[in-house]
Amino acid sequence: MNGAESLMRTLADAGIEVCFGNPGTTELKLVGALDTEPRMRGVLALFEGVVTGAADGYARMAGKPAATMLHLGPGLGHGLSNLHNARRANSPMVNIVGDHPTHHKSYDPPLESDLDTVARSLGGPIRRPANVAGVSQDAVSAIADALEPPGQIATLIMPADVSWSDGVAADGDGDRPMVLARPVSTVKPAVVKRIAEVLRGGDETALIIGGPAGRAAGLCAASRIAAATGARVFLELHSSRVEHGAGLPSFPHLGMFPERVLHQLDGVRHVIVAGTPVPMAFFAYPDKPSCLVPEGARAHVLAEVGEDATEALTALAGLVAPDRQPEVNEPGRPAMPTGPLTITTWPAVIGALLPENAIVVDETISSGAGLHAAVAGAPRHDMLQPCGGAMGEGMPLAVGAAIAAPHRPVVVLEADGCAVYTLSALWTQARERLNITNVILNNRSYATLRDEWEHLGTDQSDPHSNPLLDLGHPDLDFAALARGFGVAASRATTAEELAEQFNQAIAEPGPHLIEAVIPPIR
Amino acid sequence: MNGAESLMRTLADAGIEVCFGNPGTTELKLVGALDTEPRMRGVLALFEGVVTGAADGYARMAGKPAATMLHLGPGLGHGLSNLHNARRANSPMVNIVGDHPTHHKSYDPPLESDLDTVARSLGGPIRRPANVAGVSQDAVSAIADALEPPGQIATLIMPADVSWSDGVAADGDGDRPMVLARPVSTVKPAVVKRIAEVLRGGDETALIIGGPAGRAAGLCAASRIAAATGARVFLELHSSRVEHGAGLPSFPHLGMFPERVLHQLDGVRHVIVAGTPVPMAFFAYPDKPSCLVPEGARAHVLAEVGEDATEALTALAGLVAPDRQPEVNEPGRPAMPTGPLTITTWPAVIGALLPENAIVVDETISSGAGLHAAVAGAPRHDMLQPCGGAMGEGMPLAVGAAIAAPHRPVVVLEADGCAVYTLSALWTQARERLNITNVILNNRSYATLRDEWEHLGTDQSDPHSNPLLDLGHPDLDFAALARGFGVAASRATTAEELAEQFNQAIAEPGPHLIEAVIPPIR
Incomplete structure (x- = not known):
């Protein structure tokens, strides 16, 4: 078994089922290995920004990472913009980038570029197996990196000679199926209690929720908290995934412009965040603040990004709203409009x-x-x-x-x-x-x-x-x-x-x- | 005059006439300044890879840099692949990337990313004016960086607050029109003499030319050398700009695959390069060499990339082929084919x-x-x-x-x-x-x-x-x-x-x- 086959088998053993790719010559052995691994679906895109954006969307809905396959530094570059979006969505991803063999890089061939530096800009860990024997362990580690809360872009650089070299026994070397599990980082009960005290104080309070708290359980807990305490609940500006519609609570998103957010938060004394950062301006403007916690208000972190915001909200609701039900949307549709299309x-x-x-x-x-x-x-x-x-x-x-x-x-x-x-x-x-x-x-x-x-x-x-x-x-x-x-x-x-x-x-x-x-x- | 206006005026004073761009909010003051600078043409593209590829093509034909305008790290990322191509073409470029103000970056807003690291991967210098007073000097330096032989991608990061801040007098501060001049690095006569000795030795020799030597003067000198010495002349695999057609010498390009190149160079004892690196394989393959100088042959550098290869070839032709004329293509067209389109x-x-x-x-x-x-x-x-x-x-x-x-x-x-x-x-x-x-x-x-x-x-x-x-x-x-x-x-x-x-x-x-x-x- 060559390095490429070892990689694809390890990914499949770990439960990774989809690889979005736009391969080139340095990835051809990976293409061949993908073709012979029946548990892995290869999806071709004609541009790398589609590859990385699709891997982001997949992770959001599947709750586990997809793999990508990108060609050298230029391929990673084309994928970078949606890797940025994926990083901000905290989507786990195993980003596989083919590279020239190390001995070939020293000749500085035309497609050689500073791939490692580009990958480093993503902030996630970068692994590069030195030989075929190291592929499987590096792949396992990359998957673990990707799943590290809140979710990371783990980059695995596969030199072409590592992909094409034989050396792994086809049925062994200790490889075994793993189960992908996203580790959970729990919020301390003392933090939940302290936030409950803030809410019981009776001051005007805003609760801003994000990340996994946009799913039904988090939304319902937030709604119960709002019903019991009068807190204004908002979703973060852009959500990776929100469950929405009839039978669920619905909250406004924070606005894009600073004055809109400051209007939304007008009069609050406390801003509580769960699963999202303290609100800041999307862009900077002359003479406008970057931090959008209103003057005189205090910010409180119920759950950091990457901590289990849903569990924290549920615990908080248990403390401040034990008997409350969430307020949910009634089923109902707008009347069908007629005439020219407009933004309304x-x-x-x-x-x-x-x-x-x-x-x-x-x-x-x-x-x-x-x-x-x-x-x-x-x-x-x-x-x-x-x-x-x-x-x-x-x-x-x-x-x-x-x-x-x-x-x-x-x-x-x-x-x-x-x-x-x-x-x-x-x-x-x-x-x-x-x-x-x-x-x-x-x-x-x-x-x-x-x-x-x-x-x-x-x-x-x-x-x-x-x-x-x-x-x-x-x-x-x-x-x-x-x-x-x-x-x-x-x-x-x-x-x-x-x-x-x-x-x-x-x-x-x-x-x-x-x-x-x-x-x-x- | 604000920082954006100072930048556009400095660029125009230096003779930069075109800015290819795909701007966002952080570049809006640059967009406004461009609109009021009559000496600068703004060209919009809908994707940053078009921006950077167009700036490459412009530099090749105009012989001087264009400016680009890119939006933050994601915009630079989308532009990276063709910036890589431009770097390999040694095209001068003033790559302008807007950024959040420094105070705003510390809040890590959604569009914040590690822009500097991505820019660093291009190998060229990066400048970031700290305030409006520094813009003009940094722009002048970036232009000089771009023109440094053989041509570089100079990146100028413009924080939005530097663009929007006022503080430069509209008619002064020592700004003055400059003339863009690409510095030339001359090859030493002793090197030319040594290569002439190699050619006079009578061994089978290949001469590989690239970069600016692909223009008429370099081609004609190479043809004269070939006529006098029997040297086989090749163009590098991919040329930034070759003058071609009736009345000019024509040479084959080096091949893509190693065996093709080794066939082209079969039997040579000397490989002379002028304006291009020593030949190497485009990709690596198992059991095939990366360096494509044939075994037993010696490589000689007449002109490094960035040195004046045309002048060196002309001097060499003066030594070894003083009375020779170049062999040029006769005017002539292929017969018009009929029937289905094929690769022939x-x-x-x-x-x-x-x-x-x-x-x-x-x-x-x-x-x-x-x-x-x-x-x-x-x-x-x-x-x-x-x-x-x-x-x-x-x-x-x-x-x-x-x-x-x-x-x-x-x-x-x-x-x-x-x-x-x-x-x-x-x-x-x-x-x-x-x-x-x-x-x-x-x-x-x-x-x-x-x-x-x-x-x-x-x-x-x-x-x-x-x-x-x-x-x-x-x-x-x-x-x-x-x-x-x-x-x-x-x-x-x-x-x-x-x-x-x-x-x-x-x-x-x-x-x-x-x-x-x-x-x-x-």
């Missing part, structure tokens, strides 16, 4: 028609303000958002989610500017016949940058005439682009058209794209 | 029809073996290739080349697998109305990986059935993709169709895409 009508169409048990990927940025309210009474669903602020993860996240949860419909709500970064995700959706409905909200501008422009007080010119903020000229034709990647596509300009096309996309198997044309924001 | 007929069509004074971008990989011979007698042209082996630079290079040389037709010959990485380059081509004819050679596979598969002796399975090497299922429809980005497109399956469509694309202004369907290699 498109979310209502989705809310009216969202299918049962959906996974919703939300990368709507400036166009999505009405989305969460519109689907609050729809059938229960999971909502995934890019967490690191790097644009272009929506459609890749959907690929990973659909592969992790093949029997659930996936709906992507995607801003036009974001969509272009990783458009070839559509090809992987088509090849894998994934049940994904991509709705592209085309307002023909980097509208979020125009918002930011007003915010920064950039007075040099009208942002609407600035060529670097304009996605028109020429207009992108997303339906044509989708068809080019083998995905059925249509265009909607009215609520009626969107409704008809959305219903059809959900009813038919395989991926679809709907270009929803909405007016530019002025 | 498509290059003949291009050779038959290449317009005057063209810039040809060659990212054909496995499909392009016949290209250089087919255009050898065509009207004089420049030939650009990605130099770092990272796929997906062809169409971005064309963007930069077309902006640097607006009155020349640009022809991109692009492999299908490569095209997908940076497809949105088409949108920038359309927006800027660039005269670019993109010919996509669609064989529906990563054919180069199938070649490599055979080469590596990967015997696990038939590469033609391996899903990770197959670009079909579904087939990419490049004509639809082009139309989605606003570029006129057509599809050719015969030589006659390609000829008609190519002539039309050259005749009409603006960009065109022709999908040339060729059979999969078996």
Whole structure:
């Protein structure tokens, strides 16, 4: 057995089932080994940002890591933006990067680059087996690294000569099936008690929850706490995975702009965080604070990122709200709108028609303000958002989610500017016949940058005439682009058209794209 | 004047005329400043790999750096692959990356990442002005860094607060127009004399030339040397810019695979390099050498990368071939082929029809073996290739080349697998109305990986059935993709169709895409 086969067997033994990849020559032995390991599914993407975004989406829905396969430093570079998003989502991932053999690197061939330094920028551990005998142990360690709370990007660099060298007995060397288990870091009871005292003090309090606390158990505990104490509950700005819809509590997300967050937190004396950092501004602005704990308020950490926020919230609810029930959304859909699509009508169409048990990927940025309210009474669903602020993860996240949860419909709500970064995700959706409905909200501008422009007080010119903020000229034709990647596509300009096309996309198997044309924001 | 304005004015004073960008919030003041600096052209791309590849192509044709504008660590990450290619092409570039203010970074907001470490992986100097007063000097230094032979990626990190802060007088502070001059590092006469002795020794000798020696003067000197001494002349594997066609000498490129190179160099006792490293294998293979200087041969460096190889070759020709003339290609075109497109007929069509004074971008990989011979007698042209082996630079290079040389037709010959990485380059081509004819050679596979598969002796399975090497299922429809980005497109399956469509694309202004369907290699 060669090193590549040893790696794939070890990953499969550990329960890793999917490898998203865009391989090159240095990974060909890995491609061959993947092909002969029946427990591992290889999923090809045409661009590495799709690979890494899909691995993020998979981890969020499967609760365990996928592997990736990337080609040298340039492949890792292309994958870096969505690795950043995955890192911010605390998604576990075993990021496998092929490399030249060590003896070959010393000649500085054209594709040689400072791969280790790029990998180091991700903050997670980096392993590089020195020989075939070390592959299996390094792979086991990389998986353990990935699962380290709150979840890490573990990078395993596989030199090509280690992949191609033989030397591991095919049925032994102590390899054995492992069970992937994510270690849990429990919050101390004394911390929970101290936070209970804060809540019992009767001051205005905000409770901000994030990470795994966005699942039903955490949401219900937070709702009980709110019902008993009057605390205002918020979700962090962007959530890796929130369970949402009828029968579940629903909380607003913290806003993007500092003044919005300070308005949300106006008057509070205490800010309690569970599974998310203390609130800070997404971007900095002249004369505005970075830390968004209001002046005079104190911040309290119930659960650090990586600690079991759900258990802590449940324990806290046991102390302050023992007899309370969570307040949950009644089933209910918005009335089906008519007429032109706008930033208020498109979310209502989705809310009216969202299918049962959906996974919703939300990368709507400036166009999505009405989305969460519109689907609050729809059938229960999971909502995934890019967490690191790097644009272009929506459609890749959907690929990973659909592969992790093949029997659930996936709906992507995607801003036009974001969509272009990783458009070839559509090809992987088509090849894998994934049940994904991509709705592209085309307002023909980097509208979020125009918002930011007003915010920064950039007075040099009208942002609407600035060529670097304009996605028109020429207009992108997303339906044509989708068809080019083998995905059925249509265009909607009215609520009626969107409704008809959305219903059809959900009813038919395989991926679809709907270009929803909405007016530019002025 | 704020820091952003100070930067743009300094760049313009230094003669930098173009900034390729994909900005975000942290760069908005730079966007505003660019808009008010009439000497600087801002070119928007929808993906950072297009930004950096275009800046590479611009530098090759303009002979001076462009600026880029990238958004934080994720933007730099997306740009990294073509920055790698630009580094290998020794293209000067002033790579401007916006960052959060330093005070804001300490809060670790979502888009914070280890930007400095990623930038460090490029090997070039990194500057970060601490305040607005330091911007102009850091920009001047970054330009000087970029021009340092052989050409570098100089990264200038602009914290948003430095961009937005006022503090530079609008008409002064010692700023003054500079003239961009690339310093030249001259080869010592003693080195040239020593190499002349080698050539006079009468042993079989190979002369491998690269970098700026690919221009007419270097080629002519090399041809004179070959005529007088019998030395075999080769171009390096991938050239940043070669002048080619009727009236110029033409030399074969070194091959990709080690055995090909060893065949090319078979029997030589001396390998002389000028402007390129000693030949090494592109990839490593089991039991094959990395260093491709044949056993028993000696390597000699006439000009290191970054030294003036053209001057050294000219001096060498003066010593060993004072009375010789270069041997140049006679004008002549291949006969126009008929029938289905194949890897032999498509290059003949291009050779038959290449317009005057063209810039040809060659990212054909496995499909392009016949290209250089087919255009050898065509009207004089420049030939650009990605130099770092990272796929997906062809169409971005064309963007930069077309902006640097607006009155020349640009022809991109692009492999299908490569095209997908940076497809949105088409949108920038359309927006800027660039005269670019993109010919996509669609064989529906990563054919180069199938070649490599055979080469590596990967015997696990038939590469033609391996899903990770197959670009079909579904087939990419490049004509639809082009139309989605606003570029006129057509599809050719015969030589006659390609000829008609190519002539039309050259005749009409603006960009065109022709999908040339060729059979999969078996």
